Amino acid sequence: MKRYSDLEYLRLSKLQKFLYRLESFFCSIPVAVWHTIKKLGLAIWSFIKGIGLGIAEVVTTFKNGSKPTRLSYVIMGAGCFAHGQILRGILFLLFEIVFIFYMVTTGAYWLSMLPSLGKLGPTKDYNVILDVYTTHYHDNSFKILLYGVLTIFFIIAFIYTWWVNIRQSKTAEQILASGKKLKSGRDDLRSLVDDSFHKTLLALPMTGILVFTVMPIVFMMLVAFTNYDGAHNGYSNNLFHWVGLDNFNTMLSWTSNTSSGAQSYAATFGEVLTWTLIWAFFATFTNYFLGMMVAMAINKKGIRFKKGWRTILVMTIAIPQFISLLYVSKMFAKNGLINNFLIDMKWIDTALPFFEKASWARVTVILINIWIGIPYLMLTATGILMNIPQDLYESARIDGASGWQQYSKITLPYMLFVTGPYLLTQFTGNMNNFNVIFLLTGGAPNNPAASNSAGTVGYTDLLITWLYKITMGAESQYYLASVVGIMVFVVVALITLVAYSLLPSIKNEEDFQ
Amino acid sequence: MxxxxxxxxxxxxxxxxxxxxxxxxxxxxxxxxxxxxxxxxxxxxxxxxxxxxxxxxxxxxxxxxxxxxxxVNLANTDFWRWYTNTFVLAILTAILQTVIVLCMSYTLSRFRFKMRKPLMKFMLVLGLFPGMMTMIILYRVLADLGLTQKNSIPGLLLVYVASSGMGYYVSKGFFDTISKSLDEAARVDGANRFKVLVKIILPLSKPIVIYTVLTAFMGPWGDFVFARYISMGTSAGKNVAVGMYDWLSQDQIGKNYTMFCAGGVLVALPVTILFLFLQRYYVEGITGGAVKG
Structure with missing residues (x-):
């Protein structure tokens, strides 16, 4: 696109200015994506280079190292023992013993089964003595995948520790050579509440995240490359195995499902994604602007009972969503309070299709979401509005700016600048807003063209509720759910990347301290 | 009005x-x-x-x-069982989750170590995955540990607390606003890092501690999806949300609708009262931490 200089830009008419800015916004998206890819590539390259350097260091250390250092290549902690760091030495040695013990007893088995995910499924064997068939269970694909992944994690951790052990022995020698003293075991313990206090503090939370977030995510990403589902649960009926990219092909192919007569997965995915984006857009921006307006109204000079208004509005935050949303969904239902009331009053003859027609349902969920969402925005906006320097408004008034001008030239730009990252998290949060959709409509009304063997799909289904339905559906197609999960990640990550590179520079966090 | x-x-x-x-x-x-x-x-x-x-x-x-x-009719159902389940769960979650979140956010706000930035980026990326995805495996793991069905309350506690470190953003934002010169002055006077945290930072952090406790306490009352999945097929291990959800299903709504309302009032009452009392801290938390991301 053609770039204007500042002078040329100022000469444009309002419409042209707007169009120019719109154009430059969209033109900068590919650039932003390209920059991120480049950054990612550089990061991967430097990671590989780091590993290379590590290996090189290991080799040279072995060549030039002293005897204890060389010994710690085989017996971890040997260097530490030789230099009098007994505590560290014991820990290293212990870790090595545990690792070897684990690998010999079970780890090797899981690792060897990982490529096949189990060879022998459950068998029905004839028992001659009792004259019955009994089922015998053998390999368990699920456990193989799970423990296989854990074993790989463990091996990586071991290699890293092994490398640290060698390095420590080497640096200990250097320190001793320069005539300084090494840290004793007591010093190490003391530093856990002082210099290395962060390690102590992070140990527990990070373990939790590793076991209950990272490991499950890695596992589920791998499931996307298997045929794990209700009929292949890996243990009691059939084993599951690797299928490569088949599931992604299914999800992204445009050939329709011949078995169920439904449209192709790709078409369904496209429809659900489109609605997810529309929903996220409206849910975010209606709440944002209305919430900001409510905050401004309540904070306006001369308005009384500020606390009272606020307290009434935050009721929707206080009351658990499953009560408020479920109740409201029943209020709007076909035979719910509102329809009954309107019919009793003879204002309408037949029930209004709040959740029965696609367009009605979509508008209704967006409107009800305003009811739930405005209070959060109101609270956030209140805090920010109070931070806007008041003299800006004063000088604007003196210059004769109208209320609208003050809003569009001072309040809005300030808000947008400060809340940029917050808006982004709101947007991605709304894309994954399971509660509102599930409790209000459960995805209804059904979209017959999109529903297939993986379950029903509705017009208000988001990707995340679709994922849930696939998981819970009759065939429990976990592999498909996993593919959808990965796609959600890709979409959200793409939006985040673009937004981050377009937002006015994310403020330096050190500024606040 | x-x-x-x-x-x-x-x-x-x-x-x-x-x-x-x-x-x-x-x-x-x-x-x-x-x-x-x-x-x-x-x-x-x-x-x-x-x-x-x-x-x-x-x-x-x-x-x-x-x-x-x-x-009165609520007593004829498992409602009070679910209520106690949820109440105990909420209190334990509030305590443990607060400890974890504060450890995490304090560390990321105050310490400058080599892995800090990569760690934060890593968690940002992790947060982009839909949590729903991991439900199946978490279920299987908890089932192996014997923490589903009847015992799903401890199972839920484990999952809530273990993954709570990810939600450090708001309280990190708060800690960022406490001046670092306080720490430094105390360090010069010979206090170690642990003492700085206990004697200086924590007393100043009342709003964010209360905010974290409050949000952690409110979470279990509304959790629905995961709780439903791991307590499936049993009544004893349900929380109120899961138990009461079925009352509004197609075949039960006719006889349980007003009972749902009664139960809803009883569930909403403690949470709402607590929230309205501590509203001030909630506002401080949400406005202090949210905008700095």
Missing amino acids: SDVKVQKAMKQHMGLTASRRISNTAIYIVLTVMSVIWLIPFICIVLQSFRVESTWQVGYVIPRQWGWNNY
Whole structure:
């Protein structure tokens, strides 16, 4: 696109200015994506280079190292023992013993089964003595995948520790050579509440995240490359195995499902994604602007009972969503309070299709979401509005700016600048807003063209509720759910990347301290 | 808010210019309408929970026959069991989750170590995955540990607390606003890092501690999806959300609708009262931490 200089830009008419800015916004998206890819590539390259350097260091250390250092290549902690760091030495040695013990007893088995995910499924064997068939269970694909992944994690951790052990022995020698003293075991313990206090503090939370977030995510990403589902649960009926990219092909192919007569997965995915984006857009921006307006109204000079208004509005935050949303969904239902009331009053003859027609349902969920969402925005906006320097408004008034001008030239730009990252998290949060959709409509009304063997799909289904339905559906197609999960990640990550590179520079966090 | 009050409020502003009076009146009208809309569903729940004459959805709000039947009937279900489950779970989650979140956010705010930035980026990326995805495996793992069905409450506690470190953003934002010179002064005087945290930072962090406790306490009352999945097929291990959800299913809504309202009131009461009391801290938390991301 053609770039204007500042002078040329100022000469444009309002419409042209707007169009120019719109154009430059969209033109900068590919650039932003390209920059991120480049950054990612550089990061991967430097990671590989780091590993290379590590290996090189290991080799040279072995060549030039002293005897204890060389010994710690085989017996971890040997260097530490030789230099009098007994505590560290014991820990290293212990870790090595545990690792070897684990690998010999079970780890090797899981690792060897990982490529096949189990060879022998459950068998029905004839028992001659009792004259019955009994089922015998053998390999368990699920456990193989799970423990296989854990074993790989463990091996990586071991290699890293092994490398640290060698390095420590080497640096200990250097320190001793320069005539300084090494840290004793007591010093190490003391530093856990002082210099290395962060390690102590992070140990527990990070373990939790590793076991209950990272490991499950890695596992589920791998499931996307298997045929794990209700009929292949890996243990009691059939084993599951690797299928490569088949599931992604299914999800992204445009050939329709011949078995169920439904449209192709790709078409369904496209429809659900489109609605997810529309929903996220409206849910975010209606709440944002209305919430900001409510905050401004309540904070306006001369308005009384500020606390009272606020307290009434935050009721929707206080009351658990499953009560408020479920109740409201029943209020709007076909035979719910509102329809009954309107019919009793003879204002309408037949029930209004709040959740029965696609367009009605979509508008209704967006409107009800305003009811739930405005209070959060109101609270956030209140805090920010109070931070806007008041003299800006004063000088604007003196210059004769109208209320609208003050809003569009001072309040809005300030808000947008400060809340940029917050808006982004709101947007991605709304894309994954399971509660509102599930409790209000459960995805209804059904979209017959999109529903297939993986379950029903509705017009208000988001990707995340679709994922849930696939998981819970009759065939429990976990592999498909996993593919959808990965796609959600890709979409959200793409939006985040673009937004981050377009937002006015994310403020330096050190500024606040 | 009644019209009389609006007029009284207006009279006190007679000195203002006419245009401001008009705009303020408009604001009052809008706020009043909004307040009514905001409160209607809650008023309806409360009123319907006292309705005796029918248990089904009707076209009027004020009961024709008042009574405590619906509250009494709750005793015939597992409601109080679910209630106790959720209450215990909420309290334990509040305590443990607060400890984890504060450890995490304090560290990321105060310490500068080599892995800090990569760690934060890593968690940002992790947060982009839909949590729903991991439900299946978490279920299987908990099942292996014997923490599903009847024992799903400890199972839920484990999952909530273990993954809570990811939600450090808001309290990190708060810690960022406490001046670092305080730490440094204490360090110069010979305090170690642990003492700085306990003696200096924690006393200053009352708002964020209360905010974290409050949000952690409120979470379990509304958790639904995962709780439902791991307590499937049993009644004893459900929390209120899961238990009461079925009351509004197609085949049960006819006889359990008003009971749902009664249960809803009992669930909402403690949480709402607590929230309104601690509202100030919640606002400080959400406005302090949210915008800095």
